[in-house]
Amino acid sequence: MKHDGVLMGKVDQQELAEFAKQADAWFAENTPGDPGFMLPLSFLEVGTDQQFEFLRDWQRKVYEAGYLGAAWPTDYGGGGLDQAFQDAATEAMRRHKGPIMLNAIGLNWAGPLLLDMGAEAEKSKHLKNILSAEDIWCQGFSEPDNGSDLGNAQLTAVRDGGDYVLNGSKIWTTLGNYAKYMILLARTNKDAPNKYAGLSFFLAPMTVAGVETHPIRKISGEYGFTQTFFTDARIPAGCLMGEEGQGWLIALRTLEYERGARGGQAGGYIMTPIDVASVVDLAKEMKRDGAPAIEDPLVRDKLVEFIIEGQALDLCDQRGRIAPLVQDRPMALPLSAKLMWSEFAQRLTAFAMSLTGAKGGYYVGEPNAVERGLWTRSYLNSFAATIGGGTSEIQRNIIAEHVLGLPKG
């Protein structure tokens, strides 16, 4: 009568178990050790060619072994299996602490978007090369003057014969220096009845003349994104996705993938998983007044709070798959996930920094730093998730308006 809430459907459990076992063995065998240089914590901080090449090779290797895109259709380079198989592979990757998947935007939002809304030619052209990391993708949504107010994007795309001519600039272009394609939100009509209706969506090549990327340095000292300038850059008219004027609609759908509110991602993870267990271990190692920090009652209470909250996020994910337990507001959990985990990770890493005591003052590069400065670096980089993809404040507006039905501000 009882089941664990996961609908198993038509998946052959024995086959799945066998696949999981093989994946586990493969990651045990093939997960690379310390490369001898610092790897980025997430796809957002790929700052050197050395990091880039290493991660690109790793992704290609995982894909070729069948553990990435396992649930994408075989016609487009995927494995054609049920999502449960990819989940098992991702779990094995996590267990063996494999490096992150590099081509995050392709794997997690451009790819699922193409599968969902793309034309046949677009799917055939792009999906396999996304999985193999042959083509790196980036996203051109935010602009220097239009961040949270994405619908106000001003970069122009003007039709000229068989081309569109692009002028303007995008910012926070993660993987901008390495990307071959950009999912681009651009203004094709300045006289549209409202700002949203003038937008169009492009699968734009980055390799044409007139596109320039300028790396931007982050609070952590690392690189990873660029400001991207378009000066009379010509792209073929066939790069338009859908029709002119549908850009906002497609961008909103893309954001749902980005925020994890829709499935279909290729698998793996794009950020080094931070688990509370490693913060508990840290509390055992660090000292307070001569005793392990974990003996301090206040530290204990904070740790328990974090364990409860981390557990809540896992349980919410599981509950999301049980229809009767989400029927009052079905979009609540998917639309809240990013807000909940990004804020959680920020508070957790800040707490971990404080646990390191005086050594919280060290940073990456200092040999005495705890875990090479991991916690401070993680905390500084945690803002990527509370700001990127829609700030936490914007997320609260979305939940308030789209889930709770509160009026727009």
Added chain:
Amino acid sequence: MDHLGRMGFSEAQADLLEVATSFCREKSPVEKARKLLDDEKGYDPAVWNEIVALGWLGIAIPEEYDGAGLGLAEVAPVIEQMGRRLLAGPFCSSTLAAQALLAGGTEEQRKTFLPQIIAGEIATLALSEESGDWSLVHLKARAERAGDKFSLSGVKNFVWDASAARWIIASVLYEGEPALVMIECGALPDGALRREVIIDETRRSYELKLDGVDVPASALLDPAKARAALAHIHLAANLLAAAEMVGGTQAVIDYTIDYLQTRKQFGKLIGAYQGLKHPTVNAFTQYEQARSHLYAAAHCFNEQGTGEIATRMAKAEADKALSYAADRAIQFHGGFGFTYECDAQLYRRRAIWHASQYGDAAYHRRKLAELIL
């Protein structure tokens, strides 16, 4: 960090959730819950009879005692919906008393009393004392053997629904160890029960004076099981409280949203202001997390180790969620929020009550620290 709970949901839970959702909505509109605040009895006997007829008292009782043979996992959605509608009555009291009999009673006692509880005879527990200590084993009340009887002494507090009950199961020290005895309310001397003034006016709670109360030898529950039974009751009570609070959290958030969607100031619906909007979302995400913890605790309740961890987490999170949501509900209703007329107070009072019974969030976190760190 082992033994954390996980989600699961049975078909029986789904069915009961559906039935309880519409039953409680229909039987306990807030105007009715308010009317019962001043009623001495505190609940509607007709609704109670319907609950009995639905068989809900027997959900977690094995079939051999006329029950449905399910568990507290299946009681949780029912109580969640009762909490959501502030439906008053002795359902939790009788359910917990039945758990006490299952965990600590003799076979004879289970056979005698459980079918009657399922049939609607009300039973309750008398476990707390004047010290206010949440520990259920640090007791002053006593039982002394006197021939073929026990004579009881001391005072019990927070005896829920005592004036409606036919039996009270009280904890006492017997030969220096905690023990449970079953008291027939009909045999209590006049004045043994005094209604306590409590913060949650939807409930009834009593002080019970045991001095001069004698019970027959057969009233003693199995002394060998007493400590285990008290531990079980502690967790069961917290699971049910978490369920009631999660339901209440949903209700008070909905109540607040309704106001934010209709009240205008400076020519604008106040729900458009981020100063109100964002904390409401925070309350809502806390509710979602608390509800996830609740159903994980319900699912894992009977698992050794995991059940206790999941239940304490569920109570701690439900306390946090309801306390915050109701606190903000008062604040966001402005001047009206400060009045007795605003329903926000009903939920804030309920949160205070549940924090006071069987341990608040901080207490459970300390217990969890021992279990998981």
